[in-house]
Amino acid sequence: METISTIAVCGAGTMGSGIAQLCAQKGIDTILFDVNETILQNSRRRIWMNLDSLQQKGKIAGAELAAIQKRLHFTHQLSDCVAPVMIEAIIEQKEVKATLLNQVLTINQYQTILASNTSSISINALAAAVSHPQCLAGLHFFNPATIMQLVEVIKGEQTAPEVITTLLALSKQLGKTPVVCNDAPGFIVNRVARPYYLEALRLVEQGLATVEQVDAVMEASGFKMGPFKLMDLIGIDINYSVSCIVWEALGKPPRLTPSALQQQKVEVKQLGKKSGTGFYQYQ
Ligand SMILES: NC(=O)c1ccc[n+]([C@@H]2O[C@H](COP(=O)([O-])OP(=O)(O)OC[C@H]3O[C@@H](n4cnc5c(N)ncnc54)[C@H](O)[C@@H]3O)[C@@H](O)[C@H]2O)c1
Known part of the structure; x- marks a missing residue:
């Protein structure tokens, strides 16, 4: 070829x-x-x-x-x-x-x-x-x-x-x-990775851990990047859209309900690295 x-x-x-x-x-x-x-x-x-x-x-x-x-x-x-x-x-x-x-x-x-x-x-x-x-x-x-x-x-x-x-x-x-x-919701990686972001967001929303704590623990346990640093790198708007699309495509299972905290970040245009602010500050 x-x-x-x-x-x-x-x-x-x-x-x-x-x-x-x-x-x-x-x-x-x-x-x-x-x-x-x-x-x-x-x-x-x-x-x-x-x-x-x-x-x-x-x-x-x-x-x-x-x-x-x-x-x-x-x-x-x-x-x-x-x-x-x-x-x-x-x-x-x-x-x-x-x-x-x-x-x-x-x-x-x-x-x-x-x-x-x-x-x-x-x-x-x-x-x-x-x-x-x-x-x-x-x-x-x-x-x-x-x-x-x-x-x-x-x-x-x-x-x-x-x-x-x-x-x-x-x-x-x-x-x-x-x-x-195959053409399945979230294909493979985004389907498997969804709970990584959503459970981390839930812990913070419920006041059970801070953003920094979650990232530090996940990185110390072997993940290259904690979920919040990763969302900031990906773009919080993109990550939120993916969550919504996968959730809807799977018939809105409660375990994959998109996060209100993430939605708020999108609404105030704190999109992560690309906007200078997300879960962390970049400027
Ligand atoms: N960010 C990630 O980590 C990631 C990873 C894999 C795949 N993706 C996918 O890649 C795509 C882009 O994501 P991104 O993170 O680069 O987004 P982004 O927000 O950084 O960039 C999107 C770009 O599209 C441009 N745009 C919008 N409408 C357009 C149009 N009609 N014609 C030409 N340009 C237009 C915008 O001006 C912007 O520059 C999305 O489909 C996303 O799901 C993103």
């Missing part, structure tokens, strides 16, 4: 930026699109800082850094997203994603693979709102995308087999370990 030489990434937030940086580091010409000009500029600044830091640590040479930068194209014009594969990493809302996917299909004359980085939206439900559902699959990276090894590849009922073959090959081209998953 031929390697992928051009990719479009839609959404330049936490995940889109990381995925675009990864693609460019792996030699792929990468078009990074966002509707928000400021977010696009911040993304560029963050990627440049990450690359500088890699160079200072001796992980990439000077010439390589310039080549990676040259492979990254930042745009707020969706019409620039012409590529054989488009990775979608925009907000976790089905209708917004479906609109974008349909536009990208049209721009590419229906000759592109649509890989959604959704954490929790059903690929079959998304496919039902897309004009060419055979082009769509899930390609779920983890945060930070440049570092985390796992990629969940989600096959929808209508996904063409060659789409999965290409996405598995692409994941390997990106140095990742892909695992094909």
Whole structure:
């Protein structure tokens, strides 16, 4: 199978930026699109800082850094997203994603693979709102995308087999370990991890432990990050949306009821690292 030489990434937030940086580091010409000009500029600044830091640590040479930068194209014009594969990493809302996917299909004359980085939206439900559902699959990276090894590849009922073959090959081209998953609520990782966040939130809501205590205990017991630090890294809004979507998709089981504390954080825009405040302060 031929390697992928051009990719479009839609959404330049936490995940889109990381995925675009990864693609460019792996030699792929990468078009990074966002509707928000400021977010696009911040993304560029963050990627440049990450690359500088890699160079200072001796992980990439000077010439390589310039080549990676040259492979990254930042745009707020969706019409620039012409590529054989488009990775979608925009907000976790089905209708917004479906609109974008349909536009990208049209721009590419229906000759592109649509890989959604959704954490929790059903690929079959998304496919039902897309004009060419055979082009769509899930390609779920983890945060930070440049570092985390796992990629969940989600096959929808209508996904063409060659789409999965290409996405598995692409994941390997990106140095990742892909695992094909069924289209079940939260796929595998987000389903298994839900109680990790929800039980931690409940302990704090009920005054039985502090945020710091929970994180310290979980980290001392072997977890790389406590649940609150992890929610801050993921983005509290994204994590809350995932909780709501998984809870609803499973028929609203009480054990997975989304947390009021988390909802309040979203309402006051304390979203974690990306907003400067979450369960911890970052500025
Ligand atoms: N944050 C995580 O840890 C994580 C991990 C895995 C998967 N995901 C998934 O990745 C996706 C993005 O999450 P994120 O954390 O990067 O979110 P984010 O809030 O950091 O970024 C979302 C970006 O989408 C942009 N956007 C919104 N509507 C758009 C549109 N119509 N066209 C183009 N851009 C648009 C916003 O301007 C923003 O820059 C979500 O589906 C999320 O579930 C997130």
